[in-house]
Amino acid sequence: MRMLINVPETVVADALRGMAAAHPELTVDVENRVVVRADAPMAGKVALVSGGGSGHEPLHGGFVGPGMLSAACPGEVFTSPVPDQMVRAAAAVDSGEGVLFVVKNYTGDVLNFDMAAELAEDEGIQIAKVLVNDDVAVTDSLYTAGRRGTGATLFVEKLAGAAAEEGAPLQRVEAVGRQANECSRSFGIALSACSTPAKGSPTFDLPSGQLELGIGIHGEPGRERRAMMTAREIAEYAVDVVLEDLRPTRPVLALVNGMGATPLLELYGFNAEVQRVLTGRGVTVARTLVGNYVTSLDMAGCSVTLCQVDEEQLRLWDAPVQTAGLRWGR
Amino acid sequence: MRMLINVPETVVADALRGMAAAHPELTVDVENRVVVRADAPMAGKVALVSGGGSGHEPLHGGFVGPGMLSAACPGEVFTSPVPDQMVRAAAAVDSGEGVLFVVKNYTGDVLNFDMAAELAEDEGIQIAKVLVNDDVAVTDSLYTAGRRGTGATLFVEKLAGAAAEEGAPLQRVEAVGRQANECSRSFGIALSACSTPAKGSPTFDLPSGQLELGIGIHGEPGRERRAMMTAREIAEYAVDVVLEDLRPTRPVLALVNGMGATPLLELYGFNAEVQRVLTGRGVTVARTLVGNYVTSLDMAGCSVTLCQVDEEQLRLWDAPVQTAGLRWGR
Amino acid sequence: MRDTAFFRRWMAVASAAVNREAARLTELDSPIGDADHGSNMQRGFTAVGAALEKDAPDTPGAVLVLAGRTLISTVGGASGPLYGTLLRRTGKALGEAAEVSDEQLRDALHAGVDAVAQLGGAAPGDKTMLDALVPAVDALGTSYEAARDAAENGALATVPLQARKGRASYLGERSIGHQDPGATSSALLIAALAEVAAA
Amino acid sequence: MRDTAFFRRWMAVASAAVNREAARLTELDSPIGDADHGSNMQRGFTAVGAALEKDAPDTPGAVLVLAGRTLISTVGGASGPLYGTLLRRTGKALGEAAEVSDEQLRDALHAGVDAVAQLGGAAPGDKTMLDALVPAVDALGTSYEAARDAAENGALATVPLQARKGRASYLGERSIGHQDPGATSSALLIAALAEVAAA
């Protein structure tokens, strides 16, 4: 085990303490595992709450702040949070205008957020939900739990968060989030497995010189294993799979995302190839984001997410955002 | 080899192409390997140029922009850039007010920047230099190349960059940079070695269950190998070594830096321990930055840098900065 | 008749089994999941033990409802709501009686398992906990031992199946050849029940 | 007397040697450095070859000055300025003659090695390229073969030394037991010189 931790049991609580110390602009309830904008509830504004298993940082806690999430609920590593967290978060941020839950499509996340929505509504909080399911690697939804939510989560949280910040009503914020998800597709590649604190060793065995195509963000293997490919070949493969499903007719936002252990140097090089393929396919790239945003602990690898946008969505993307993990404008 | 690259020879050029695509606010000269603020030269303002081997991203290219560097010169992986790059960068950003070179103390960087300074001065550009040498792991400077420049580079570039942005003259910008270095100390720990593209395998052998104390940022082993320690023990060790040398009497800026492959979740947990130790030692922490800022490719591990600050330095730290890797304010 | 103490013993034995087998459950969750099922179950049943200690519910139904609620509040993931619902609904079906018959318990477990199927949308053959739970409650008509064996066999029988629900389903055909972690933990819970019933 | 072609051949043979040994030089730079010495030297000498082809300098001095400048402009790291200075200063000392004697070359190399010592501030025994270069130029008074052997022995003799300059110095005592990559590449350059002188 080569982890910078105390004991596996306290990893999430320790991280929340460290986050609280680094970010005075956040209210971090370590005991109850809720990260809230210090200025919440914002009068007259819709609130956004998201959450999921830990291990994907900066997602979601790193996206709490002006222009994005109002609160985040971190679960145990790779384990969806419990309804109690979500209800507590919703209560902390609701100004009376309602709360949007941003939920990645995993059985655990869906079940827990559903329970939380019921409980929160019992407490008189108006709840809307957006399900994120952008991963094209999960092909046959009839015989699976449906497409996973991965990189598009960032687009959903950013665009819906910008709409909420502008004062849009709940129905509109929900529509913006849903549209962002519908306009997005992702594909992920692993060059190594990751190690969870609980297991202490790689979650699957990937001999060097091999890669996994079509991975999710929970250290699960992908749908196919292949001999190592070059950055150029990986970019071609990933972009083509995404484009085939998305068939964009408008410019796209491109997220070239690292899984955690791939150096930024390599991610930028990979981005060069992604851009080359997109240009070759006649796709206009409106904005590009390169970095570790939706990660899988110490997994080496990357994912590509494209979100096709209209003028209004592009405006919401460019709107100011001030969070630990994403910051621009104002 | 589990790298997301095409061939080792083009890694830096590929990354620069990818950086150019992602950052229209930068002018990236891929051929000559210079990254420049698109709005340079800034009339009436001192310019800052830094650079060093690649593999430490976001350092330095990710720190080019308003409030920080005017230009960066990326060398090959872990190899200092050549004088030609630095001269070209200085010429591109000099407004006539002079250029500050920020140089990490490594034989290669020092020799190349020295040569560049001579050449630039021959071209009529006024050059000042700040040498960064904050790594307390290098103890005996009489019998070594002197202390390495590591995490303090970020503080030097940020504080001097803020002074330059405000219009301070070259002498003052240099003094701010020098002071930032003198007020800073660092210590680094590796939980795994990193792999350079040229070598394709780990640069040293670190069995799991062991760690290296006192590493630099070039994949070199540290001064001591030990059995694995907990985050709490590592924090105690690192903070104490730094404090012993710095003996701060004022509040500190804390940089809890990841070496590249350590998940943000772990870094935040480690930060909690760092803060605990600092509090225990009676040190006030004015600001904390947690993340991957001065990295070593895909090395797992971390470093702690403390910079003790007065009111003026704190003001310069809080001043707006708009770069790919560090962003706040305006 | 089974009294409140019987149900507390069931939860205690189940908790011990989960603790003992946690590493194995996480191991099973690695190749076809996200390597957390063991720690999820362990965290949940540790909390159940503490809650039963603290609140001291005094009917069989109340024991199971509290256990279920506690799992929902502490486990997360897919298994938290599913096992939480299983115990909560079983407990609800038991009503407020101070003692319940084996037949009442069987019917209540039926209701609990049905609720799991409804919540998760899975059916036997999908390679989930239902592959152990459904045959187990069916076999309860015969005996607790039969239920234990049916659950165990159901868990083993998930190996050749292709997953259609939960995380393992993302793997498609690559999910074949691995035992489902949830079915395995279900077999532990049923074995715990059989053990306390036999004592 | 040695003409321009001799110096071009030296650079060509040196380049071939560096290419052949690049992986080994990088390997030596791993335990006590940053694993780039081989690729640094390879990049530099490839550029030297191209520059000599393109600019076709027509005196021994001009060949070495161009080679040195090219190393400075393409290598980076510690070795770029140091080897660049070695060749540039040696070339400068050769002046503008069309042919040079072995004695002139020896004196010029002395000047070049002195410049390296001054620029880098190192001395023999510090576990650097000087541990090969200094004995080599001293032995040049005897013969090119003696210089080659002295460089080779000097490189081998770095193994037990503790580094006091360059990256390896950060390791303190842990630098003992490893051969210095720069001394090793210096031995290659001197061996290349001996090879073309013998031909």
Ligand SMILES: Nc1ncnc2c1ncn2[C@@H]1O[C@H](COP(=O)(O)OP(=O)(O)O)[C@@H](O)[C@H]1O
């Ligand atoms: N829709 C479902 N219906 C029934 N059981 C399910 C369903 N989805 C998953 N499971 C069960 O949950 C188990 C996984 O639990 P766990 O690992 O704790 O949660 P997660 O998958 O969220 O990490 C699976 O092995 C399977 O038995």
Ligand SMILES: Nc1ncnc2c1ncn2[C@@H]1O[C@H](COP(=O)(O)OP(=O)(O)O)[C@@H](O)[C@H]1O
């Ligand atoms: N101050 C110095 N004087 C002479 N030679 C030096 C000095 N510092 C380093 N060297 C030589 O440079 C070699 C390393 O070169 P290289 O790996 O290319 O550069 P870097 O150390 O910058 O990565 C060392 O093995 C040593 O022989």
Ligand SMILES: [Mg+2]
């Ligand atoms: Mg899970």
Ligand SMILES: [Mg+2]
């Ligand atoms: Mg180097």
Ligand SMILES: [Mg+2]
């Ligand atoms: Mg799981």
Ligand SMILES: [Mg+2]
């Ligand atoms: Mg080197």
